Amino acid sequence: MxxxxxxxxxxxxxxxxxxxxxxxxxxxxxxxxxxxxxxxxxxxxxxxxxxxxxxxxxxxxxxxxxxxxxxxxxxxxxxxxxxxxxxxxxxxxxxxxxxxxxxxxxxxxxxxxxxxxxxxxxLSEGEQKRLLSAMEGIEHIFNKSLKYSEPFFLRSHEPGDMGWVTHRHGVLYTQEYGWDERFEALVAQIVADFINNYQPEWERCWIAEMQGEIVGSVFVVRANEDEAKLRLLLVEPKARGLGLGTRLVEECIRFARRRGYKKLKLWTNSILVEARHIYTKTGFQLVEQEPHHSFGHDLVGETWELLL
Missing domain, CATH: 1.10.10.10 (Winged helix-like DNA-binding domain superfamily/Winged helix DNA-binding domain)
Known part of the structure; x- marks a missing residue:
């Protein structure tokens, strides 16, 4: 004891x-x-x-x-x-x-x-899963304790987090951009695919917490052997201006490089000015623009890439 x-x-x-x-x-x-x-x-x-x-x-x-x-x-x-x-x-x-x-x-x-x-x-399949879970738990605890200079800390996803990601995307994008529930449906599909096809060696979700409350998220999802996608970057209004968005993107870049990917891609829309600023600051390049009508609005979709 x-x-x-x-x-x-x-x-x-x-x-x-x-x-x-x-x-x-x-x-x-x-x-x-x-x-x-x-x-x-x-x-x-x-x-x-x-x-x-x-x-x-x-x-x-x-x-x-x-x-x-x-x-x-x-x-x-x-x-x-x-x-x-x-x-x-x-x-x-x-x-x-x-x-x-x-x-x-x-x-x-x-x-x-x-x-x-x-x-x-x-080890058996069950023992392998227990080992990986224990390792992730240790990493989570030490990441939390070592980030004392930041008002937030990052951890891997846990049960219930995908519901939060879907809910907050739906709420915030309606409040800030007027997007309809079809955007929430898209997010729900992305997170469902992530959980159902999760490859821990190649993919990762980061959840940001501040004072015991979730305030942000981002995902790296495998596209193929050489390429990964950055998806669903979200920072709550109360946590903006603290460098959290940049930190989340930098974690994605660091993870993708360590896993040996050659390129990290993302898709966004031109009206997401703050996110686009983060992508520019962290080295992404805008490679394609295409008008589309989605979520009840005329938008300009953008593809960004970062060579790793």
């Missing part, structure tokens, strides 16, 4: 020892490779294809700048990465894997997939 702080501390430390042993991070070379855990993580991040600076990696990995600089120099000396001048800002040096670095990543990635596959293969 965990009944006091010292007991809880011992339990957390015990679990840490168990889990690090389980996934093999204490080995001298991660995944039977010559690379440490931190070196492997840097290789993994650079392999996702988006331009990163040393400062970006510091923020992403939470590393000391001096330590990371020495690690990057070591990887550069080994011929695994190179530093190239940014075309948009000549003062910045972007980090990029060399052909040798990409080969190292390929080996690490395959060994990681094989080890996880072997681990999951020893």
């Amino acid at each position: 965990v009944d006091n702080l010292e007991t809880r501390i011992r339990e957390v430390r015990r679990f840490n020892r168990f889990f690090t042993r389980q996934i093999g991070v204490l080995r001298e070379g991660l995944l039977h490779s010559p690379y440490s855990l931190t070196e492997s993580r840097v290789i993994f991040d650079l392999a996702q294809g988006h331009a990163l600076t040393a400062s970006d990696l510091c923020r992403e990995l939470g590393l000391d700048a001096g330590y990371l600089s020495r690690l990057l120099n070591r990887l550069e000396q080994q011929g695994l990465l190179e530093k190239v001048r940014s075309e948009s800002d000549g003062r910045q040096r972007l980090l990029r894997l060399t052909a040798e670095g990409k080969q190292a990543f390929s080996v690490l990635d395959q060994r990681s997939r094989d080890e996880v596959s072997e681990m999951l293969g020893e």
